[in-house]
Each structure stands twice: as structure tokens, then as C-alpha cells.
Amino acid sequence: MRDGGKRIALLGATGSIGRQALEVIAADPDLSVCALASGSKELDELAAEHGAEHVQVGGDVTELLDRAEPDLVLNAIVGFAGVGATLWSLERGVTLALANKESLVAAGDLALEAWKRGGGLLVPVDSEHSAAFQCLEGRAPETVDSLVLTASGGPFRNRSRADLESVSVEEALVHPTWSMGPKITIDSATLANKGLELIEAHFLFDLDYERIEVVVHPSSIVHALVRLRDGAALAHLGHPDMRVPISFALTYPERHATGVSGLDLSAGLTLEFEPPDTDRFPLLQLAREAGERGGTHPCAFNAANEVAVAAFMLGRIGFLDIAALVEDALAAVDGAPARDLTELVEADAEVRRLAAGRLAPAMTDLRRTRRAS
Numbered sequence: 055m056r057d058g059g060k061r062i063a064l065l066g067a068t069g070s071i072g073r074q075a076l077e078v079i080a081a082d083p084d085l086s087v088c089a090l091a092s093g094s095k096e097l098d099e100l101a102a103e104h105g106a107e108h109v110q111v112g113g114d115v116t117e118l119l120d121r122a123e124p125d126l127v128l129n130a131i132v133g134f135a136g137v138g139a140t141l142w143s144l145e146r147g148v149t150l151a152l153a154n155k156e157s158l159v160a161a162g163d164l165a166l167e168a169w170k171r172g173g174g175l176l177v178p179v180d181s182e183h184s185a186a187f188q189c190l191e192g193r194a195p196e197t198v199d200s201l202v203l204t205a206s207g208g209p210f211r212n213r214s215r216a217d218l219e220s221v222s223v224e225e226a227l228v229h230p231t232w233s234m235g236p237k238i239t240i241d242s243a244t245l246a247n248k249g250l251e252l253i254e255a256h257f258l259f260d261l262d263y264e265r266i267e268v269v270v271h272p273s274s275i276v277h278a279l280v281r282l283r284d285g286a287a288l289a290h291l292g293h294p295d296m297r298v299p300i301s302f303a304l305t306y307p308e309r310h311a312t313g314v315s316g317l318d319l320s321a322g323l324t325l326e327f328e329p330p331d332t333d334r335f336p337l338l339q340l341a342r343e344a345g346e347r348g349g350t351h352p353c354a355f356n357a358a359n360e361v362a363v364a365a366f367m368l369g370r371i372g373f374l375d376i377a378a379l380v381e382d383a384l385a386a387v388d389g390a391p392a393r394d395l396t397e398l399v400e401a402d403a404e405v406r407r408l409a410a411g412r413l414a415p416a417m418t419d420l421r422r423t424r425r426a427s
């Protein structure tokens with residue numbers, strides 16, 4: 055490991071964010087990796103290459119964090135599996151660079167309480183939230199009117215609902231502007247990702263849902279925009295390249311160079327925006343409702359979506375069945391708040407059981423029944 059500088063625990067090191075983070079860290083002499091974690095892929099080679107002393111494959115990542123005592127945790131695990139690491143960091147006031155939005159969505163109020171107790175920094179890695187964080191930084195809350203999150207619209211932006219019945223996994227895995235891991239790529243195609251981001255923004259920036267708007271912006275150049283009470287709006291622009299928000303989170307508040315080029319406006323730049331279509335992409339609205347209802351409804355939204363996306367990728371259900379399954383699961387839960395991590399894990403597991411049970415009958419039947427009623 056390099057001497058000096060920030061010692062980073064990189065969780066999800068073998069993934070899309072993890073690999074790009076390793077690139078950023080290797081190019082920055084003030085950053086080093088002290089720990090690496092993955093779900094199942096071996097890490098010995100990466101550990102040797104990047105000088106990481108501690109590694110863990112699967113299991114409870116908080117044990118790795120206890121051993122490594124990092125200055126900063128980059129949580130780039132996918133899904134609810136990242137919740138332990140998020141709470142560990144927030145509780146101890148260890149700086150958290152958060153890519154794993156699912157953990158903040160699911161843990162919600164528990165995460166906020168831990169953050170308040172720990173008193174540390176939480177810097178988002180999601181490009182939209184990194185952008186919003188920068189537009190909101192240092193601003194008095196009463197001067198902020200609303201936040202706009204942009205969505206690329208995904209590969210099916212121009213497909214009819216009838217077309218969406220039969221789109222394949224391969225088609226859903228081709229994102230128009232970002233290259234990402236499979237789960238978030240499917241979430242971008244259904245707009246569940248923007249739904250998760252909406253809830254993430256609510257918790258990160260303490261904004262009511264009615265003050266957070268989502269617009270479709272196909273070129274992914276404007277990452278977020280903040281409207282201020284005097285009628286001004288501040289936007290954050292840049293090429294869609296995750297190395298920028300990753301580096302920002304790892305080097306905050308210093309903002310180091312990344313080698314990523316700035317926008318060339320003289321080459322021409324057209325920015326287009328349109329409202330999202332929640333009829334073809336109902337998961338965005340379902341997320342908003344889950345967020346507004348609070349308690350463990352966001353946790354339920356996330357858990358059902360994880361089960362549905364996994365089933366879609368295995369070819370067990372169709373694209374539109376993802377939203378149908380989530381809607382069905384949300385209707386069946388009471389969403390009572392979780393008082394601690396044990397209760398949260400139980401709420402998550404209950405929805406997974408429920409959603410998995412609904413997968414047994416043919417999902418197309420479920421949707422046919424729903425449409426007929």
C-alpha cells in the first residue's frame with residue numbers, strides 16, 4: 055500500500071464502479087486502497103496489484119471494515135447486501151462515498167439516525183446526486199425551491215407499451231449513454247433506477263418528494279438542476295463518465311484532476327428534456343408512492359425490484375412483469391417502520407419471500423388479471 059493519503063476500503067471492487075474506482079485511485083497519489091471486498095469473485099490478483107492489505111469475498115463486510123479501519127468507505131456493492139457497510143460507516147462517522155443507493159433507500163430513517171450519531175461525511179457517487187450535492191452545497195435550505203434529477207430514459211424510451219411486452223434481456227442490457235453493471239442497467243430501462251434515486255435524494259438532501267422532479271434527458275449531459283427561490287436555476291453538466299463523481303467523492307473537498315475532458319460547447323450542444331411516461335414505466339411512480347408512504351415501503355420497493363430484476367434476467371418473467379411484481383408486493387406489505395437493522399433485514403426478507411412466491415404462478419397471468427380488474 056502507498057504511504058500517506060486517504061486509505062480507502064473499496065466494497066464491490068470487481069464491479070463496474072469498483073473497477074473505475076481502482077483506476078481513479080491508481081492515478082491519484084493521495085489515495086490508496088487498504089481493503090477490497092467482492093461477492094464471489096476472487097480478489098488476490100487485484101489486492102496484489104493495488105497493494106490492499108485486507109480482502110474479503112462474500113460474508114459480512116463489516117468484519118473487513120473492523121479489521122481495515124479505513125479513512126473512507128466506497129460502498130459499490132450492488133443491492134441490499136450493501137446495507138451493513140452503509141450503517142457501519144455512518145454510525146462511526148467514517149466518510150462514506152455511496153454508490154450503493156439501495157442501502158440508503160432501504161435503510162432510510164435508520165441510516166439518517168446513524169449518520170446523525172456518527173456525524174461524518176456522506177458523499178454520493180451516483181452522478182445525479184453528486185451533481186445535486188454540488189449545486190446545493192453551502193446553500194441555506196430556505197433558498198432552495200426544488201431539485202430536478204435527470205434520467206436518460208434508457209434503451210426503451212421510444213418503445214410503445216405493446217413493444218415492451220416482448221423486449222429481451224439482451225436489449226434491456228444495452229444502455230444508451232452509461233456503461234454499468236447489469237442490475238442498474240435493467241433498473242435504468244424500467245426507470246426503477248430513477249425511482250431509487252428519487253428516494254435516495256429525499257434522504258440525502260432532506261427534501262420532500264413534491265420538491266423533487268424527474269425529467270428525461272436523453273444525452274445525460276445535465277446531471278441535476280436546482281431551482282432557487284429567486285427564480286435562478288443551477289445545473290451541473292458534464293460527459294457521462296463515472297470517474298468524475300467517483301473522484302469527487304474520494305477527494306472531497308479537494309476535487310482532484312481526473313483526465314476526463316470538459317464539455318466543448320463550440321462543437322455544438324443540444325439539450326433536450328421531456329417528462330417521464332409513468333404509464334409505460336410505472337416503477338418511477340411506484341417508487342414515489344413508496345417513498346411518500348415511508349416506513350419500510352421503500353425497503354419493500356427495493357426488495358421486490360431486486361427479486362423481479364433477477365427473475366427477468368433469468369428469463370422467468372417479461373419486462374413489464376417487473377413493475378407488476380413490485381406493485382403486487384407493495385400492496386401486500388404493511389410497511390411498518392424498522393426500529394433496528396434486525397427488523398429491517400426481516401422486512402426485506404419478508405418481501406423477498408412474498409415476491410418469490412408470486413413468481414411461482416405465471417407472471418403473465420398476474421398481469422392479465424390485473425388488467426382485467
Ligand SMILES: NC(=O)c1ccc[n+]([C@@H]2O[C@H](COP(=O)([O-])OP(=O)(O)OC[C@H]3O[C@@H](n4cnc5c(N)ncnc54)[C@H](OP(=O)(O)O)[C@@H]3O)[C@@H](O)[C@H]2O)c1
Pocket residue numbers: 065066067068069070071072091092093094095096112113115129130131132133135153154155156179180181232233234235236237238296
Ligand atoms: N455502474 C454505474 O455506473 C453506477 C452508477 C451509479 C450508481 N451505481 C450503483 O453502484 C452500485 C454498484 O453498481 P455496479 O454497476 O458497479 O454493479 P456491478 O458491476 O454488478 O458490481 C457489483 C459489485 O458488488 C459486489 N457484491 C455483490 N454482492 C456482494 C456482497 N454480498 N458482498 C460484497 N460484495 C458484493 C460484486 O462482487 P462479485 O463481482 O464478486 O459478484 C461486484 O463487485 C449499485 O448500487 C449501483 O446502483 C452504479
